[in-house]
Amino acid sequence: MNIMLLSTIVLVYLFITGYLGFLGYRRTKNATDYMVAGRTVHPYIMALSYGATFISTSAIVGFGGAAAVFGMGILYLTFLNIFMGIFVAFVFFGKRTRMMGLNLNAHTFPELLGKRYDSVFLQGMSGLLIFLFMPIYTAVVLMGGAQFIAEVLQVNYNSALFFFTVIIAIYVIMGGLKGVMYTDAFQGTLMFIGMLLLLVLTYVRLGGVTAAHQKLTDLSSAAVQIFGAKGHTGWTSFPKFGSIYWWELVTTIVLGVGIGVLSQPQLAVRFMTVKSNRELNRAVGVGGVFILMMTGVAFTVGALTNVYFVHHPEFQKISLLAAGKNVEKIIPLYINKAFPQWFTAVFMVTLLAAAMSTLSSQFHTMGTSAGRDVYESWFKGKGNTLIITKVAMLITILISLFLAWGLPAFFEGGTAIIARGTAIFFGLCSAAFLPMFIGALYSKRITKAGALWGFWAGFLSSLLWTLFIHLKESQPLLLCKTLFGKDSLAAGTNWTVVDPLVVSLPLAIVVTIVASRFSRPPGDKHLNQCFKGIE
Amino acid sequence: MLGLGDFWVALVYILCIASALLCLVYGVLNWNRGGEPSPLEIKEGARWKKEEQKIEDKL
Numbered sequence: 001m002n003i004m005l006l007s008t009i010v011l012v013y014l015f016i017t018g019y020l021g022f023l024g025y026r027r028t029k030n031a032t033d034y035m036v037a038g039r040t041v042h043p044y045i046m047a048l049s050y051g052a053t054f055i056s057t058s059a060i061v062g063f064g065g066a067a068a069v070f071g072m073g074i075l076y077l078t079f080l081n082i083f084m085g086i087f088v089a090f091v092f093f094g095k096r097t098r099m100m101g102l103n104l105n106a107h108t109f110p111e112l113l114g115k116r117y118d119s120v121f122l123q124g125m126s127g128l129l130i131f132l133f134m135p136i137y138t139a140v141v142l143m144g145g146a147q148f149i150a151e152v153l154q155v156n157y158n159s160a161l162f163f164f165t166v167i168i169a170i171y172v173i174m175g176g177l178k179g180v181m182y183t184d185a186f187q188g189t190l191m192f193i194g195m196l197l198l199l200v201l202t203y204v205r206l207g208g209v210t211a212a213h214q215k216l217t218d219l220s221s222a223a224v225q226i227f228g229a230k231g232h233t234g235w236t237s238f239p240k241f242g243s244i245y246w247w248e249l250v251t252t253i254v255l256g257v258g259i260g261v262l263s264q265p266q267l268a269v270r271f272m273t274v275k276s277n278r279e280l281n282r283a284v285g286v287g288g289v290f291i292l293m294m295t296g297v298a299f300t301v302g303a304l305t306n307v308y309f310v311h312h313p314e315f316q317k318i319s320l321l322a323a324g325k326n327v328e329k330i331i332p333l334y335i336n337k338a339f340p341q342w343f344t345a346v347f348m349v350t351l352l353a354a355a356m357s358t359l360s361s362q363f364h365t366m367g368t369s370a371g372r373d374v375y376e377s378w379f380k381g382k383g384n385t386l387i388i389t390k391v392a393m394l395i396t397i398l399i400s401l402f403l404a405w406g407l408p409a410f411f412e413g414g415t416a417i418i419a420r421g422t423a424i425f426f427g428l429c430s431a432a433f434l435p436m437f438i439g440a441l442y443s444k445r446i447t448k449a450g451a452l453w454g455f456w457a458g459f460l461s462s463l464l465w466t467l468f469i470h471l472k473e474s475q476p477l478l479l480c481k482t483l484f485g486k487d488s489l490a491a492g493t494n495w496t497v498v499d500p501l502v503v504s505l506p507l508a509i510v511v512t513i514v515a516s517r518f519s520r521p522p523g524d525k526h527l528n529q530c531f532k533g534i535e
Numbered sequence: 536m537l538g539l540g541d542f543w544v545a546l547v548y549i550l551c552i553a554s555a556l557l558c559l560v561y562g563v564l565n566w567n568r569g570g571e572p573s574p575l576e577i578k579e580g581a582r583w584k585k586e587e588q589k590i591e592d593k594l
Binding site for chain 2: 071072073075076078079082084086087091095105209210211212213214215216217220233234235236237240276277278280281282283284285286287288289291292296
């Protein structure tokens with residue numbers, strides 16, 4: 001790879017990003033600007049910012065690699081991403097979130113929940129959950145981005161990690177949500193172009209849409225031979241019902257991440273950034289097509305890489321084996337081998353943009369949670385909201401940096417834990433927030449007690465399942481082994497591959513409803529204030 | 536269909552494109568709907584601005 005060409009492209013990209021961050025800083029005058037971008041964001045910027053935040057490098061590289069193993073059945077995740085993550089999220093959640101946020105003068109997702117249920121405690125706890133657990137999700141993205149820079153520019157991982165973090169930190173802390181969203185929109189545009197090119201070039205190279213799929217279908221015997229025992233039936237068909245692959249695909253990948261998106265604090269807060277429902281309506285169209293181009297392309301191309309590698313004279317084997325059994329390396333290897341240098345450079349910047357757009361929002365969300373939701377609400381913090389939030393942001397950034405640097409260095413299972421960070425955070429958020437979030441927007445009968453009990457039931461069951469049952473986390477975390485002498489309490493059963501969400505979300509829903517049934521509903525005056533203008 | 540191996544994968548391939556189209560059509564059909572803030576929103580917005588100003592002044 002031509003380092004000069006690549007460095008030039010990366011530098012131009014960083015310069016534009018820096019300029020947009022500075023623009024955000026110039027246009028930030030008060031706390032509302034800083035936290036919800038003044039509530040007057042353009043729909044294109046809003047939609048791309050939502051999409052680019054949603055899609056990180058790991059969604060393209062990690063899940064694209066997973067598609068090379070599981071096959072195109074993983075496209076059910078794309079379907080959920082578009083249908084739940086965009087259509088349902090914007091049309092059924094977004095409009096109400098926006099209006100209720102305005103009615104309650106809420107600046108953050110925890111503040112919206114806290115004020116809706118009239119509970120400062122709930123606001124603080126929600127903020128605390130984000131503050132404590134989001135750094136591990138951030139560390140995943142941070143590590144992915146830094147590893148990638150280290151590989152491409154051939155520099156040391158630790159220095160890449162440090163400079164990468166500093167660049168994002170500067171424009172997030174200075175520019176607030178405006179800076180974050182402007183850069184997101186630019187990064188989102190780049191991601192769109194990069195992925196579109198990837199799709200077109202891949203189909204052209206493999207002889208067209210149907211021909212490419214047919215070639216992959218023809219390889220199914222190879223897939224069955226290698227993965228058949230776990231239920232694989234080929235890359236263009238769904239795994240055998242009830243098999244290990246079926247459970248993994250359906251519960252972890254599809255449900256865990258697909259449903260989890262609805263109650264992600266860094267995404268929900270974006271609904272509060274636009275002026276009217278018109279902006280949300282317009283954003284739906286942009287967002288839907290954007291997500292199709294992201295995960296849809298990554299998963300389709302990921303699966304199709306098998307055709308490329310099997311027919312490649314140098315490899316003549318399936319993608320997983322071609323990449324030395326490292327799932328994360330499949331997409332980068334394919335890009336490097338199959339495309340000219342200029343495209344490799346474009347794709348590198350695409351991935352860098354994906355990582356940075358997700359990270360900037362994570363930093364922003366963690367900072368506002370710690371500053372606004374925990375410090376201000378619990379400690380009745382007096383002082384400048386902006387300064388407190390900025391300091392909180394810096395602290396959370398340092399924690400994430402420490403995790404991305406320290407976990408793999410000091411702890412044997414560190415990399416494995418970080419690899420699960422996204423799933424852990426999505427699972428916790430869905431179980432703890434989703435029932436009460438739906439209740440907040442749609443039901444006048446869900447009470448403060450219901451919300452709190454549901455929060456605890458969802459949070460604790462998800463955490464315990466993660467620590468003691470779900471093998472992918474319980475094994476590297478070692479807690480189960482230390483206490484009970486085995487990797488999972490359900491060792492030897494299919495429960496070890498069932499995602500925490502499948503258990504904790506239904507439990508949280510039931511607890512929320514039952515506890516609400518037996519407690520006093522909120523007063524009419526409060527409800528009228530919350531639901532003003534929401535029919 | 537489309538060279539894909541089974542019904543479920545062919546279905547999801549189409550569902551992905553269909554759901555993106557649904558979003559697009561929804562966005563286009565409602566392009567100008569909900570644009571004018573209701574009198575209530577204007578009132579809430581004004582209250583919001585006033586509170587914001589108060590906080591700023593205090594600082």
